[in-house]
Amino acid sequence: MKIYNSLTKKVEEFVPNEPGRVNMYTCGPTVYHYAHIGNLRSYIMEDVLEKLLRYSGYDVKRVMNITDVGHLSSDADTGEDKMLKGAKREHKTVMEIAKFYTDAFFADCAKLNIKTPDVVEPATNCISEFIHMIEVLLDKGYAYKAGDNVYFDTSKLDNYYVFGNQNEDELVIGAREDVTEDTNKRNKNDFVLWFTKSKFEDQALKWDSPWGTGYPGWHIECSCISMKHLGEYMDIHCGGVDNMFPHHTNEIAQSESYLGHKWCNYWFHVHHLNDETGKMSKSKGEFLTVSLLEEKGYDPLVYRLFTLQSHYRKPLVFTYDALDQTAKTYKKLRNRISSLDAGGNVDESAVREWHDKFAEAVGNDVNTAMGLTLVYDVLKSDQNGATKRAVIDDYDRVLGLDLTKGSAGAQEFNANADGIDDPELIAHIEEKIAERAAAKKEKNFELADEIRSQLLSEGIVLEDTRQGVIFRRSN
Numbered sequence: 001m002k003i004y005n006s007l008t009k010k011v012e013e014f015v016p017n018e019p020g021r022v023n024m025y026t027c028g029p030t031v032y033h034y035a036h037i038g039n040l041r042s043y044i045m046e047d048v049l050e051k052l053l054r055y056s057g058y059d060v061k062r063v064m065n066i067t068d069v070g071h072l073s074s075d076a077d078t079g080e081d082k083m084l085k086g087a088k089r090e091h092k093t094v095m096e097i098a099k100f101y102t103d104a105f106f107a108d109c110a111k112l113n114i115k116t117p118d119v120v121e122p123a124t125n126c127i128s129e130f131i132h133m134i135e136v137l138l139d140k141g142y143a144y145k146a147g148d149n150v151y152f153d154t155s156k157l158d159n160y161y162v163f164g165n166q167n168e169d170e171l172v173i174g175a176r177e178d179v180t181e182d183t184n185k186r187n188k189n190d191f192v193l194w195f196t197k198s199k200f201e202d203q204a205l206k207w208d209s210p211w212g213t214g215y216p217g218w219h220i221e222c223s224c225i226s227m228k229h230l231g232e233y234m235d236i237h238c239g240g241v242d243n244m245f246p247h248h249t250n251e252i253a254q255s256e257s258y259l260g261h262k263w264c265n266y267w268f269h270v271h272h273l274n275d276e277t278g279k280m281s282k283s284k285g286e287f288l289t290v291s292l293l294e295e296k297g298y299d300p301l302v303y304r305l306f307t308l309q310s311h312y313r314k315p316l317v318f319t320y321d322a323l324d325q326t327a328k329t330y331k332k333l334r335n336r337i338s339s340l341d342a343g344g345n346v347d348e349s350a351v352r353e354w355h356d357k358f359a360e361a362v363g364n365d366v367n368t369a370m371g372l373t374l375v376y377d378v379l380k381s382d383q384n385g386a387t388k389r390a391v392i393d394d395y396d397r398v399l400g401l402d403l404t405k406g407s408a409g410a411q412e413f414n415a416n417a418d419g420i421d422d423p424e425l426i427a428h429i430e431e432k433i434a435e436r437a438a439a440k441k442e443k444n445f446e447l448a449d450e451i452r453s454q455l456l457s458e459g460i461v462l463e464d465t466r467q468g469v470i471f472r473r474s475n
């Protein structure tokens with residue numbers, strides 16, 4: 001398997017530290033609001049990567065943190081602690097907000113078929129681990145106390161900009177807690193490991209530490225939580241591109257200074273989902289969530305398919321027109337699969353061949369679009385229906401699109417009484433049957449009859465039976 005590594009800026013052959021096993025870490029959400037569909041693009045792609053690794057035979061352990069300690073808003077709109085901002089907005093405590101939005105996040109993930117990582121750890125569970133790491137960094141001379149805070153000293157490192165992202169203008173994009181000028185720092189990029197003086201008078205969550213009552217910096221979370229569950233060596237660390245600087249850069253700085261050796265070998269970064277006016281963010285314009293898409297009538301898996309159609313290393317622009325197009329594609333594809341003739345025996349050796357093809361094609365830097373092309377290749381192939389279905393079932397372990405679970409929007413039972421074998425025609429008929437069922441449901445019998453007549457004019461008869469609709473040619 002090959003993946004692009006942001007550290008080397010190359011597509012590399014993936015070689016884990018321990019043969020057959022993968023340690024994987026994902027930066028989790030900040031739970032002060034719903035995740036927007038941009039955040040979820042990153043989580044879908046990380047989910048595909050995890051599933052692809054399992055599909056390729058690896059035993060994967062994946063860990064995710066939940067950022068429930070407040071940090072400055074990256075949008076710099078109010079300069080307020082994000083968690084506190086959420087709590088005030090909803091007249092709840094910070095912990096209530098954290099619980100509510102953590103649950104909401106995993107509910108969205110479930111709708112998008114994103115598997116919950118093996119370990120999910122909230123930052124507020126690990127305060128003693130953070131304090132320990134900071135103590136070691138102070139002992140080793142990588143950290144210093146100044147003013148009311150403890151800082152990491154970036155001048156102690158030969159190569160702080162590990163991702164090579166020294167372009168100062170670009171660096172501002174990812175800055176969160178350094179929005180305001182801090183005169184206590186020795187160097188411009190030094191970052192806070194522990195705050196003892198809150199920037200916000202009413203900072204909600206504080207803990208005792210050797211440096212006074214306070215709270216941890218953001219980056220320390222991921223270093224500690226990943227080491228707690230994955231040990232000192234990690235194979236793959238994931239996140240959105242905005243996390244490269246300063247978050248991942250700082251994670252590497254403090255982790256490797258603490259450990260005294262290289263920490264993580266591969267860095268997987270998902271590019272942004274943008275709207276037509278630029279990067280999607282929680283404070284900008286329409287707040288695009290999974291629930292909003294559902295309210296507008298979209299199946300969440302249509303959004304999953306939308307993201308799989310393009311490569312994770314390219315920015316993706318969201319428009320409703322593009323999503324409508326994807327909804328049509330999804331419906332057609334599922335209807336086509338559901339109308340496969342289920343007769344015949346599964347050709348196991350063919351299934352294995354198709355499996356290997358998929359592992360190689362998609363395994364070339366998570367090429368999800370190639371995975372989708374292969375689904376169509378399977379449908380066009382001369383395999384029998386049972387084999388096609390088995391192969392698509394196998395592909396869906398990675399794609400996660402529920403491709404073989406009944407037809408989309410159509411009745412579960414549509415019998416192809418005539419053995420019509422043109423997949424395009426079957427998909428068309430299935431689509432019309434679904435539209436007719438929807439019209440009937442809305443008691444629009446005129447439209448239902450019109451659809452039936454239209455099919456008849458195309459030479460297709462529909463027959464309603466107790467089990468469902470049967471279709472056949474009229475002559």
Ligand code: AMP
Pocket residue numbers: 027028029030031037038039040041042067238239240241242243270271272273274279280281
């Ligand atoms: P946050 O909840 O802000 O910590 O972000 C959660 C994840 O979403 C992180 O991995 C971010 O890098 C990622 N992310 C934020 N905005 C976008 C976006 N517009 N498109 C894709 N990923 C994003």
Ligand code: ZN
Pocket residue numbers: 026027028222247
């Ligand atoms: Zn992180």
